[in-house]
Amino acid sequence: MTIPNEDGRKRVIIEAISPAVDGGLFPAKRTVGDLVRVEADIFTDGHDAIAACLLAHREGSQDWTEIPMQAIVNGNDRWTGAFRVAELGRYGFKVQGWVDHFATWLRDLKKRIEAESDAPVDYLIGADLVTAAAGRAAGADAKWLRQRSALLRSATGIASLRASATEAKLQELVLRYPDKRFATESDREFVLVVDPVRARFSAWYEFFPRSTAAEPGRHGTFADCETRLPAIAAMGFNVVYLPPIHPIGRQFRKGPNNNPESKPGDQGSPWAIGSAEGGHKEVLGALGTVEDFRRFVASAQALDLSVAMDIAFQVAPDHPYVRDHQNWFRKRPDGTIQYAENPPKKYQDIYPFDFESEDWAGMWDELKSVFDYWIGQGVTIFRVDNPHTKAFPFWEWLIPAIKRDHPEVFFLAEAFTRPKIMYRLAKLGFSQSYTYFPWRNGKAEITAYLTELAQTPVREFFRPNQWPNTPDILTEFLQMGGRAAFVIRLLLAATLGSNYGIYGPAFELQENRPVRRGSEEYLNSEKYEIRHWDLDRPDSLRPLIAQVNAIRNGNLALQSDWSLKFHFVDNDQLLCYSKESEDRSNLVLTVVNLDPHHTQSGFVTLPLDELEIPRDRAYEAEDLLSGERYLWLGARNYVELDPARRSGHILKIHRRMKIETDFEYFL
């Protein structure tokens, strides 16, 4: 006879465990200090009571912590248990469930007692179960249980038997020594990767180091970059992100505005990496030395700013890899190396790596050493350029390999590509991901997309990082909507996304001129030339940005996306949503006028019960941007936003108003 598992008496079923990405094939993501709520469907045949627990540990450790699980009330066989992950790195958990004969007996006995149909034999059955528990216990517990078992066997009268059987201590002690002989265990361990808090809550500021010189015309240096840091920190950002800082190729170098021809003195694109000066482990001489870079990183850290480095795995034709590792590139039959192309367009300034190289393993090792090198220089965040044009197995190997030694390091995937590819990269280990947010401007599309990201199992592995602009993306909305468009997109990014970022100087100054109509490229893009920005211009958005970041930093609700809920407004140009802190002490409601041109007004409808807002008392909606305080009552409240003055409210909801009265009756 073949039987389905080792013992046919394992009667408990465990299904649908969460968190689990693709059934446990990939780790779920958390950050340090998070409460991990595990759920599972757990049930057995018939009417016996069951019990269940979690077993959790640091991955690889033999030291398991047992955490009891409870059935969720009206949860249809869904059980839950929770533990907190206090440290960086990888944790694992399993779920166990078993039939609890003692609990079954006690439950049934209480019904019998109520119906006065309990008989001595019922107590004998209990006595046997208590004896068995005593056998699993030790010391004083075992002794107490043996004594209790004897009591249940003694014929001391029904009143005394009832008291002995139903005493809380008995239940508590037996529970401590469960009979797990036929326990079922989930057939795999489910892994969690615990990242730094900044992987969940970060505000990124991107700028080009070469555009940081105080005086126009000069090439910026790391020392110039350092002078920018205090202003960035004062704006409330916590990540500074630099495009590649490596030597720039000279062969086929691009001129301004992506001109295929460059003139002497043209700086080229920082993404065309490598020249005789060196490759991915060197810095461009004009910026300074690696020591200068290290000093920059240290200055940033002193301001609690993390430095995010751009890793673009592609090379200029004069990169040293081309000379030293010809077999990492695809060769054409004429002996030349295959440049990048999107036929009939040619990108002769760039050679892609060939991930089908015979020496793929050697290439992987070298590419990993690039990360290791920069980690050695103090970098903890990597923004990876176009990871979707490198083989997936490479990332699947690389990211856990790096994080094993450096669990504090994390990775942002710059993959603006098809949804399943973006999700796969996140499953393979990328800690944050760019999103389609730049192109989601309407209420319906924002609601659908952000709900998918924040309220479906996608959130277990895919952490959005919302950017209104990047050096590659100047959206139509920003091109056409004037200053209000920038305000709208800032408010949305910063309150919808606990992770968000801006391509800073261009955003602050509302740079909105495209290279040509119909293009999302900037005119005179910094990607191909040095720009000099007048960051002190009076129309700069800097004060608003600083205020928004201060609000983020001061309100726990905005530091995660998982509580995001959209609310009805009877005007399709008004978007309303709320976020709450895990402990529900902090509730922030954002209302944005998506129309950059016209005043829009309407009634917001809030689900009062769900938000725990009392139906019968006024509550305060405090606008954290303007300082105004609105007294709201009931579910429907009026909102009006004029983009000439402001495009949104960020409202802190004070649910329980303290109304102090101080008056007398004057008769």
Next chain:
Amino acid sequence: MTIPNEDGRKRVIIEAISPAVDGGLFPAKRTVGDLVRVEADIFTDGHDAIAACLLAHREGSQDWTEIPMQAIVNGNDRWTGAFRVAELGRYGFKVQGWVDHFATWLRDLKKRIEAESDAPVDYLIGADLVTAAAGRAAGADAKWLRQRSALLRSATGIASLRASATEAKLQELVLRYPDKRFATESDREFVLVVDPVRARFSAWYEFFPRSTAAEPGRHGTFADCETRLPAIAAMGFNVVYLPPIHPIGRQFRKGPNNNPESKPGDQGSPWAIGSAEGGHKEVLGALGTVEDFRRFVASAQALDLSVAMDIAFQVAPDHPYVRDHQNWFRKRPDGTIQYAENPPKKYQDIYPFDFESEDWAGMWDELKSVFDYWIGQGVTIFRVDNPHTKAFPFWEWLIPAIKRDHPEVFFLAEAFTRPKIMYRLAKLGFSQSYTYFPWRNGKAEITAYLTELAQTPVREFFRPNQWPNTPDILTEFLQMGGRAAFVIRLLLAATLGSNYGIYGPAFELQENRPVRRGSEEYLNSEKYEIRHWDLDRPDSLRPLIAQVNAIRNGNLALQSDWSLKFHFVDNDQLLCYSKESEDRSNLVLTVVNLDPHHTQSGFVTLPLDELEIPRDRAYEAEDLLSGERYLWLGARNYVELDPARRSGHILKIHRRMKIETDFEYFL
């Protein structure tokens, strides 16, 4: 260096394969002749073209059939392929995907040719790919490919190169010999269980053999049962289902209306199985002999009726198992065997099996032999009583074990219990399942529940069998709604459920008296006594039942649930839904007035495009019940149903009306 799989160059990702139950942990269900549509997310990094195929076989066979897959247009990396399962039993399939360098080259070359930027080196690249394909080919194909490769290398001028490269035969031949060196294969085989068509499309008629005597008072026999068969077949049923036919226990036998005391002459409940006469492999003497039963089965088969047998794994205290296998039952400390109970209620006429018995394996073998015995007597369908009170691992082992030798056999789970338990039993192998249908009477709840069953992944493993009544279930709706309630529930069950059944005599005669107010039990239930039914009563529903079954048998659309779609009606008492045959040649629209008391009317709104009904032409809705023909136009059409006359339309939609005109202009 540790790498994630054997070769880092396997660049294609395969995800989210369907059909797959719990990621492939359990088989998906199909019936003989079904087209199996497999889908998967398949993609790679970068911009290379990919190719994919299915590998399918009879489970265990080494003979795999390769079936090409295609990308679904606008399918966001979803691919599909299909094959037909022609035989009963188990099939398996896997998915393979690989980067197709030849397709990539040809796609890019065509773009180059269009831009007139193709160069000789491009043809050399192609020549190398063709040479490689020649190496994988044999015979004439290899020779042709070698010649074509040479052509691509020759400097015969660009026009000739272009023609040689883009000839359809080249693409076709290379495709025949793909380069699968770095192909990715799904990491498991996905299993399908192929059942008889009757597992998908069946109409069940349940009756108690002991109530079949022609004259009142006499105990019916198998011979009497045979006389019932022609009428049942004439009504269009294809399964006859008998409650247990075994010897009935005498100890603690129940009297009429579940009286705990029985008098001499009381027949007892057929579910209290076993007495000195024998157990699960014997028949009750009053019904006849096993030979009589075999004759009954043969008579049924001659009418194309399958016989479904009730398997209830529980015993009466005088069942031979109690004597011979005391260790299959739970013993109490006083030496007595634990009877069934729901404290404080006691069911002393029934002993449950103890699935934690030391001798569980021996017990499993014996219980399996019960099925084997009755299969030997010609039974092919088993209706299993309360499978949820037996250990899940038992069914997980038993059902595949039976079906391995008898793939024509199938199982109906009678588990009216919590949803996850019902679904788990289906995953473990039950071919059909009772549902919550009896208690779903409102439009919203019917729509939600049936959509869950027919339009979510649940349908891959859970086949509903819809019953308006059973000997245990006389719903409030049937008790109170008069004749119309029976008509409504018949129409719903038979058109919503390609599998449905009735507890026949009671349903035909609209038996609606409960044993007491608030109970779903019948007064004078056949479960405890012999009943004599006057099946020729003029108010019988027999003609309507026959008509409905004839409609089911004549319309492919009603023979599966997978096409079920609900449509809007502006009246909450009117329910409208459609089903279509797989080839879309047969479209049936059902409209039911859920209100048994009042005439209800409203406008049905159909999604014309989805149903492929032309917007600009009238179409015919032919009522298959009344023979009336309605000319409908556009999406919205009026419906009115008076329960005193009829409670529903079953409308065959003729989408392309042939309007023959035969007139002249009279001027």
